[in-house]
Amino acid sequence: MSDTIEPVIGLLGGSGLYDIDGLEDREWREVQTPWGKPSDALLFGRLHGVRCVFLPRHGRGHPLTPSDLNYRANIDALKRSGVTDILSLSAVGSLNGDLPPGTFVIVDQFIDRTFARQKTFFESGCVAHVSVAHPVCPRIGDTVEQAARDIGLRYKRGGTYLTMEGPQFSTKAESELYRAWGCDVIGMTNMPEAKLAREAEICYATVAMVTDFDCWHPDHDAVTVDAVVKVMLANADRAKALVKTVVPMLGQRRGPCPAGCDRALEYALVTAPEKRDPALLAKLDAVAGRVLNRAA
Ligand SMILES: CSC[C@H]1O[C@H](OP(=O)(O)O)[C@H](O)[C@@H]1O
Numbered sequence: 001m002s003d004t005i006e007p008v009i010g011l012l013g014g015s016g017l018y019d020i021d022g023l024e025d026r027e028w029r030e031v032q033t034p035w036g037k038p039s040d041a042l043l044f045g046r047l048h049g050v051r052c053v054f055l056p057r058h059g060r061g062h063p064l065t066p067s068d069l070n071y072r073a074n075i076d077a078l079k080r081s082g083v084t085d086i087l088s089l090s091a092v093g094s095l096n097g098d099l100p101p102g103t104f105v106i107v108d109q110f111i112d113r114t115f116a117r118q119k120t121f122f123e124s125g126c127v128a129h130v131s132v133a134h135p136v137c138p139r140i141g142d143t144v145e146q147a148a149r150d151i152g153l154r155y156k157r158g159g160t161y162l163t164m165e166g167p168q169f170s171t172k173a174e175s176e177l178y179r180a181w182g183c184d185v186i187g188m189t190n191m192p193e194a195k196l197a198r199e200a201e202i203c204y205a206t207v208a209m210v211t212d213f214d215c216w217h218p219d220h221d222a223v224t225v226d227a228v229v230k231v232m233l234a235n236a237d238r239a240k241a242l243v244k245t246v247v248p249m250l251g252q253r254r255g256p257c258p259a260g261c262d263r264a265l266e267y268a269l270v271t272a273p274e275k276r277d278p279a280l281l282a283k284l285d286a287v288a289g290r291v292l293n294r295a296a
């Protein structure tokens, strides 16, 4: 049993999800990180005995824009809180006529069109290149799919999430371009979040909850926040039911990630030890401690 662990489940709540019901032993705690402040305090607790840590991605009351989120601080705070698996819950627009509002998409690919965010922990002074060819943990995806089926959700397994910078919604030409690229849903937050989770060796998956048809659909009005929030509130009960079902399943004692998410840094560091910047190494204590603290 020595190579098995008891997972700790991180929940990143998106638009409309600023708390988690039914957590036992709940406590909001401030977590300091070397990358600055996370979006808010983190909510620690247990669901059916499974340890979980919730972070409202935009902060309670939604004060933060997608571009102003400190993605590095959010992921670092979850990592140093012991989180092994992150389930991201996000509102998205649909770029696919078969995915109407109310559908939950278990995303498996991303296109990153963001340009105004810090995207890596590994700056000059400790360079690393991790693979994000398969950016989502299939074990979490399998578990979420099973839970979604068990509770009768309308869901789709697999789909490509395009991350735009925002905060404005897309132009019609952009929306049509992303459809032509084969993207299924669009949002503003899951990149660089998923990339940073991979750098931090945390398994990560997203449930993208469709709130609107963006602006491409001839039979629907262009998206507004009002419409997004209305549908999100209608989705929220199903999101909460999904969380209550999936967390106990994800929290079962288990071995290493079959896809290797928890070993992503194994061969990723390229800066020679004598060229590494000690100040940066100190900041990487939580994210890369597993590989940096190993005896040479
Ligand atoms: C309020 S609509 C736009 C907003 O909603 C999504 O956020 P999240 O992924 O955190 O649910 C989208 O990415 C935008 O940030």
Ligand SMILES: Nc1ncnc2[nH]cnc12
Pocket: 091, 092, 093, 094, 169, 170, 186, 187, 188, 211, 212, 213, 214, 215, 223, 228
């Ligand atoms: N249409 C849309 N575009 C970007 N982000 C969204 N979040 C919810 N709907 C969205």
